[in-house]
Amino acid sequence: MNSLSIRIMHLVKWVMKLGDDSFADFCRRYRGRIFGYVRARGRGELSTEDIEDATQVTLMRLWTMWGRVDP
Secondary structure, three states, X not given: OOHHHHHHHHHHHHHHHOOOOOHHHHHHHHHHHHHHHXXXXXXXXXXXXXXXXXXXXXXXXXXXXXXXXXX
């Protein structure tokens, strides 16, 4: 498992531990971290818009992965 996968798995564990946080709270808390992971993974080949899109998709997938209500 590569380091990006390990970091994403840590985020998944955090999502599981969340109480009654809303999707907006979750995004505020983790958007910066995921944005950084996506940017690093893109190695300068992705535009900021592409990174933001990938970040939002990742946040939504993590949120729904554990049975959370779709935002």
